Amino acid sequence: xxxxxxxxxxxxxxxxxxxxxxxxxxxxxxxxxxxxxxxxxxxxxxxxxxxxxxxxxxxxxxxxxxxxxxxxxxxxxxxxxxxxxxxxxxxxxxxxxxxxxxxxxxxxxxxxxxxxxxxxxxxxxxxxxxxxxxxxxxxxxxxxxxxxxxxxxxxxxxxxxxxxxxxxxxxxxxxxxxxxxxxxxxxxxxxxxxxxxxxxxxxxxxxxxxxxxxxxxxxxxxxxxxxxxxxxxxxxxxxxxxxxxxxxxxxxxxxxxxxxxxxxxxxxxxxxxxxxxxxxxxxxxxxxxxxxxxxxxxxxxxxxxxxxxxxxxxxxxxxxxxxxxxxxxxxxxxxxxxxxxxxxxxxxxxxxxxxxxxxxxxxxxxxxxxxxxxxxxxxxxxxxxxxxxxxxx
Amino acid sequence: xxxxxxxxxxxxxxxxxxxxxxxxxxxxxxxxxxxxxxxxxxxxxxxxxxxxxxxxxxxxxxxxxxxxxxxxxxxxxxxxxxxxxxxxxxxxxxxxxxxxxxxxxxxxxxxxxxxxxxxxxxxxxxxxxxxxxxx
Numbered sequence: 001x002x003x004x005x006x007x008x009x010x011x012x013x014x015x016x017x018x019x020x021x022x023x024x025x026x027x028x029x030x031x032x033x034x035x036x037x038x039x040x041x042x043x044x045x046x047x048x049x050x051x052x053x054x055x056x057x058x059x060x061x062x063x064x065x066x067x068x069x070x071x072x073x074x075x076x077x078x079x080x081x082x083x084x085x086x087x088x089x090x091x092x093x094x095x096x097x098x099x100x101x102x103x104x105x106x107x108x109x110x111x112x113x114x115x116x117x118x119x120x121x122x123x124x125x126x127x128x129x130x131x132x133x134x135x136x137x138x139x140x141x142x143x144x145x146x147x148x149x150x151x152x153x154x155x156x157x158x159x160x161x162x163x164x165x166x167x168x169x170x171x172x173x174x175x176x177x178x179x180x181x182x183x184x185x186x187x188x189x190x191x192x193x194x195x196x197x198x199x200x201x202x203x204x205x206x207x208x209x210x211x212x213x214x215x216x217x218x219x220x221x222x223x224x225x226x227x228x229x230x231x232x233x234x235x236x237x238x239x240x241x242x243x244x245x246x247x248x249x250x251x252x253x254x255x256x257x258x259x260x261x262x263x264x265x266x267x268x269x270x271x272x273x274x275x276x277x278x279x280x281x282x283x284x285x286x287x288x289x290x291x292x293x294x295x296x297x298x299x300x301x302x303x304x305x306x307x308x309x310x311x312x313x314x315x316x317x318x319x320x321x322x323x324x325x326x327x328x329x330x331x332x333x334x335x336x337x338x339x340x341x342x343x344x345x346x347x348x349x350x351x352x353x354x355x356x357x358x359x360x361x362x363x364x365x366x367x368x369x370x371x372x373x374x375x376x377x378x379x380x381x382x383x384x385x386x387x388x389x390x391x392x393x
Numbered sequence: 394x395x396x397x398x399x400x401x402x403x404x405x406x407x408x409x410x411x412x413x414x415x416x417x418x419x420x421x422x423x424x425x426x427x428x429x430x431x432x433x434x435x436x437x438x439x440x441x442x443x444x445x446x447x448x449x450x451x452x453x454x455x456x457x458x459x460x461x462x463x464x465x466x467x468x469x470x471x472x473x474x475x476x477x478x479x480x481x482x483x484x485x486x487x488x489x490x491x492x493x494x495x496x497x498x499x500x501x502x503x504x505x506x507x508x509x510x511x512x513x514x515x516x517x518x519x520x521x522x523x524x525x526x527x528x
Contacts, residue, residue: 022396022399023399023403026396026399026400026403027403027407029400030400030403030404030407031407033404034407034408034411080419080422080423081419081422081423081424082423083423083424083425083426083431084416084420084423084425085427085431085432086432087432087433087434088429088432088433088434089434089444089445099412100408100409100412100413103408103411103412104405104408104409104412107404107405107407107408107411108401108404108405108408110404111400111401111404112401121400121404122396122397122398122400122401122404123397124397124398124401125397126471128471129468129471130401132467147446149434149445150434150444150445150446151434151435151436151441151445152436152445152447153435153436154445155445155446155447155449156449159449159450159453162453162457163452163453163456163457166456166457166460166464167456167460169460169464170460170463170464170467173464173467173471174467177470177471177474180471180474180475181474181477181478182478183478184475184476184477184478184479185475186471186472186475245435246434246435249419249423250415250416250419250423251416254412254415317515318515321456321513321515322513322515325459325508325513326508326513329463329504333497333501336493336497337494337497340477340490340493341490343477343478343481343486344481344486344487344490347481347482347486
């Protein structure tokens with residue numbers, strides 16, 4: 001895929017003068033990214049189920065294709081053959097428009113996402129602002145789906161999702177502010193360019209404030225993407241299926257398509273804004289290598305999100321709103337002011353920044369070592385226990 | 394620059410077209426046999442009772458209001474944050490910081506007010522908590 005992007009990128013640069021050539025090149029780029037998005041969303045739905053199986057000591061899908069990797073295609077085909085029902089008394093136009101808006105809201109973000117350090121479908125200078133605003137379409141789609149279905153479950157589910165998503169959009173936007181202050185730009189290209197290859201040159205380790213901002217961003221993005229522990233809109237036991245109760249067939253698929261693609265968007269934004277993009281130290285960097293590094297970072301974040309889903313129980317709806325309005329939003333304002341003051345201090349005392357970054361890096365390494373050693377001890381203890389139960393001593 | 398915006402327009406149109414084409418194509422292979430029972434809305438297998446669009450709680454409205462206020466603030470503060478570094482470089486860092494602080498401060502006061510009035514409380518009956526504050 002990266003070779004395709006490279007060639008098309010060359011075409012764009014070569015033929016800027018001719019509008020038709022530029023249009024065709026852009027169309028090809030967007031089609032390629034649409035294909036990538038489809039594969040990612042489908043692949044993630046498969047990976048998530050396999051990871052879930054592994055974590056819960058069961059198998060997961062393993063029948064369709066090698067290791068069940070074609071399961072998502074079978075699911076898609078099955079849903080495509082289902083009858084497309086529109087309930088009585090539904091607002092037919094809004095009912096049909098809702099999945100489209102959810103889909104566009106996520107697909108639109110792929111326009112500004114970086115692909116490594118070298119390639120951008122659109123080097124928009126207000127990239128982050130665009131990303132924040134186009135995701136809002138998802139909220140409108142959910143509200144539309146909930147309202148138009150003429151169903152009580154849908155209405156309540158839609159209202160809850162909308163309340164959750166608009167609330168958590170604020171901490172997401174605010175927690176990106178310290179990084180914008182730091183890099184002085186809203187474009188992904190410059191945000192990545194402002195960071196270095198080594199971990200202590202990444203935005204996340206610049207100061208304690210960006211460090212905490214990263215975690216606020218991650219938590220709030222989880223909630224905005226309706227992921228566990230914040231997946232109240234899909235609280236099956238309370239709301240049946242929430243806003244998509246009345247949807248069937250392909251329209252239903254588009255909602256979940258968007259949701260899984262959104263996982264990758266969260267990972268990619270975290271990787272680009274906080275985790276240093278696709279930079280690689282020791283002069284190993286090229287456009288294709290940086291693409292691979294970037295993918296590795298993004299999919300690592302996605303793996304953590306999946307991991308969290310099978311580890312943590314669900315929040316209660318009031319706890320979730322309290323966490324957002326009374327903890328995350330005030331905290332992210334503190335981070336904003338903190339980072340602004342830090343920048344003023346760094347400007348006077350330049351050496352301070354490297355010291356702070358190195359100290360933060362050391363703390364991260366220590367926590368990582370502690371985590372690994374804990375895991376190893378746990379595994380040892382489990383083995384020991386199992387041996388004793390098996391032998392009966 | 395214009396090419397970047399054109400690219401985004403193409404993305405949005407393509408997203409729209411993808412859903413429509415997908416639905417049109419699969420329309421060829423899926424059945425279409427509507428019946429009165431099938432088009433009933435789902436209410437746990439019972440006959441739907443009353444209209445589907447029931448009254449919902451006022452707190453959703455309040456949340457929406459608060460959201461709009463904060464979102465507008467974010468739209469304004471993003472560009473300011475992007476040029477903050479230039480202000481520091483030109484020696485006017487404290488001035489820019491003070492301006493951001495005043496702008497955000499006004500909003501924070503409003504948020505504190507909403508907090509005090511119980512607008513952020515999810516569980517309690519809103520009318521009761523407002524009356525408590527008033528008396």
